[in-house]
Amino acid sequence: MTPKTLPSLAALQSFEAAARLGSFTKAAVERKLTHSAISRNIQSVEHWCGETLFDRKGPKVLLSASGQRLRQRLSEPLQALHAALELEEVAAAKQPLKVLMLSSIACTWLVPLLPAFARACPQVQLSVETGYEIVSLPPLQPAVAIRFGHFARAGLRCQRLWFDRLVAVASPDWVVQHGSHAAQWPAHQLLRHSHEPWPARLTVEGLGTAPVRLTVADGFEFNDALLLAQAALMGCGVAWVRESLVQGFVSEGRLQVLARSEQVSDKAVWLVCREDTADLGAVRAFFAWATRLS
Structure with a gap:
């Protein structure tokens, strides 16, 4: 025996809405259908069941005994179907978030943490943009910036997120050739950053001596701190750079810290967003994740 074709999902949803709301008119509003469409859908369910599901008394409708039984049987399957489809929608519809930042911070901080971020915030789709200029964040758009x-x-x-300290670093081979005392460093080997000049005096790490006056730096100049660190890695000289950018290289033994600034820099790394976007889901998620790390 061939089973009867089931009523459409739209027809079953129309029945459920009318049964729950006690009105075809209210069901039509909720389902975004016309009153006649709701009636036709319910008639198709009644035809399939072979029973009257509603007692119609003017504008008011009441479930019949058969209608009550059908509503009870349909309630759990419809909820389960709705939940299953909702899970697929959440997985498919990721929330976009643009992150504006310096490439040096992106390479040394964010990129190594991306796998952890993906696990913690799977609903957020990151788009990372790097640049040297401070760019205004767009209004009402899901975007954050990490600024120094x-x-x-x-x-x-x-x-x-954190304060930083400036350090002088060089490769071990460079230190063997030129020494660890600042007084021995040639001016043309003092690598320069366009926006972070060398101090006039420097206390050498571990020697406990008085600060040494440096010669005027005359080495290669870079506008990107990570390129500056890379130049030190290649033995081009000694670099004066933010400690957070070279911690990994120092831990690996590829760079050696020769001196530190006496005080923590007054320049910090900040996570920022516009006030009008602070409550967007992707922005809140990124703030919460980054704050836990700081």
């Missing part, structure tokens, strides 16, 4: 140093904070929500 001083900047205007009006209209922004800011979370400090």
Whole structure:
């Protein structure tokens, strides 16, 4: 015996809405259908069941005994179907988030942590954009920025991630050739950053001696701190650079810390967003994740 074709999902949903709301008109509004479409859908279910499901009394409708039984049988399967489809929608519809930052911080901080971020926030689809200029965040768009140093904070929500200390670093081979004492460093071997000049005096790490006056730096100049660190790795000289950018190289023994700034820099690394986007889901998720790491 060939089984009867089941009523359409739309027809079953129309019945469920009318049964729950006690009104074809309210069901039509909820389902975004016309009153006549709701009626036709319910008639198709009644035809399939071979029973009257509603007692119609003017504008008001009441479930019949058969209608009550059908509603009870349909309730759990419809909820399960809805939940199954919702899970697929959540997995498919990731929330976009643009992250604006310096390439040096992206390479040494964010990129190594991306697998952990993907596990913690699978619903967020990151788009990372790097640059040297501070770019205004777009209004009402899911975007955050990671900024270093001083900047205007009006209209922004800011979370400090960490303070940094400046260090002088060089490759072990360079140290063997030129020594670890700042007084021995040739001016043309003092690698320069365009926005972070060498101090006038420097205390050499581990020697306990008085600060040494440095010669005026005359080495290669870079506008990117990570390129500056790479130049030190290649033996091009000694670099004055943010400690957070070279911690990995130092741990691996590829760079050696020769001196540190006496005080932590007043420039910090900040996570920022516009106030009008702070409550967006992707922005909140990134703030919460980054704050846990700081």
